[in-house]
Amino acid sequence: MANLVIASDYSRFPQRPSAALLLEVHGNRGHKSLFDSTTPPGPAVDAFLPTAQLDPTRTKEFLMASTGTIRHLWALEAPAITVHRSVIQLLADGDITIPSATFVIEHPRHGLLAFDTGLAIDAAGDPHHAYGQMADVFPIDFPESRRLDRQLADLGFTTGDVKRVVLSHGHWDHTGGLAHFPDAEGFVGAGELDYVHRPGRQDAAMFRTSDLDGGPQTWHAVPAGVDHDVFGDGSVVVLSLPGHTVGTLGLQLRFPDGRTFVLTGDAAHLQEALALDAGMPFDVDPRIKRTSYQRLRLLASQPDTTVWVNHDPRDWATHRENGALVI
Numbered sequence: 001m002a003n004l005v006i007a008s009d010y011s012r013f014p015q016r017p018s019a020a021l022l023l024e025v026h027g028n029r030g031h032k033s034l035f036d037s038t039t040p041p042g043p044a045v046d047a048f049l050p051t052a053q054l055d056p057t058r059t060k061e062f063l064m065a066s067t068g069t070i071r072h073l074w075a076l077e078a079p080a081i082t083v084h085r086s087v088i089q090l091l092a093d094g095d096i097t098i099p100s101a102t103f104v105i106e107h108p109r110h111g112l113l114a115f116d117t118g119l120a121i122d123a124a125g126d127p128h129h130a131y132g133q134m135a136d137v138f139p140i141d142f143p144e145s146r147r148l149d150r151q152l153a154d155l156g157f158t159t160g161d162v163k164r165v166v167l168s169h170g171h172w173d174h175t176g177g178l179a180h181f182p183d184a185e186g187f188v189g190a191g192e193l194d195y196v197h198r199p200g201r202q203d204a205a206m207f208r209t210s211d212l213d214g215g216p217q218t219w220h221a222v223p224a225g226v227d228h229d230v231f232g233d234g235s236v237v238v239l240s241l242p243g244h245t246v247g248t249l250g251l252q253l254r255f256p257d258g259r260t261f262v263l264t265g266d267a268a269h270l271q272e273a274l275a276l277d278a279g280m281p282f283d284v285d286p287r288i289k290r291t292s293y294q295r296l297r298l299l300a301s302q303p304d305t306t307v308w309v310n311h312d313p314r315d316w317a318t319h320r321e322n323g324a325l326v327i
Helices: 056-065 127-131 148-154 192-197 201-206 271-276 286-300 313-319
Strands: 003-007 022-027 030-033 047-050 072-075 080-084 095-099 103-107 111-115 162-166 185-189 218-222 236-240 249-254 260-263 305-308
Touching: 095 313, 103 249, 185 192, 185 249, 192 218, 260 286, 271 286, 286 305, 305 313
Parallel strands: 111 162, 162 185, 185 218, 260 305
Antiparallel strands: 003 022, 003 047, 022 030, 072 103, 080 095, 103 111, 236 249, 249 260
């Protein structure tokens, strides 16, 4: 008679470090792991169940839920915004030019997902047309070639191929391209859309409600403190990282080679700020943001895990050293 062992010792499976459990089968003729038939038994056994009590289909589903990976990650060529460093890190000095990023993720079964959408469509070629005096305060470089629809076309896709959009938060430099994806499912932090329409005094100028009007018509709210596994296989996980805004989100991606990338959105603006616990003037809750900083640092401490601070020009140069295709 064979039995199913649920074991918490997953150090023997380095390519699947995020699996919560391992499933192993022990039969009369010896040990067999459902992941790797050559792996020896581990020392930690948390449960021991007869396989007769298990539905093989559900067992397979469990295994799939812990081992999924994305196929590709593109960091599209981004419009650039020049700001004084004190705008994104308290007490910092000097000007800095930062990317307004959009990431496109391809899942092998479920197609394309976008993380953030950059600047407004009608800002391409003429930022003043969309942003008026804001484009004087924050000089913008946004050539037509960096429109999302054109870059997707260069990759062989259309905007309609993007079935899901994760919005890190509602500031204008992240919401501008939502109108490209009216039929996509949207994911947003709980309370974020309400806050966009009723912001506080400190960040009221950071929102353009018109960007939301032409965007996804269906939004799924991710509660604060809850992470959401988008495809149910561990490949793409929405991370709750509030503090910068009420519903700030990040994205965790698992690559086929076993690496994990965390995209921070604006949970952090610069690696230096993350290391120093330094906030920025538009944070709605600095105390909660420091907790999100702590979480990002813990994630960065995990093996084979990279935290990509999306506005940081050094991270941008490092991770895009070979162009838009990251993996």
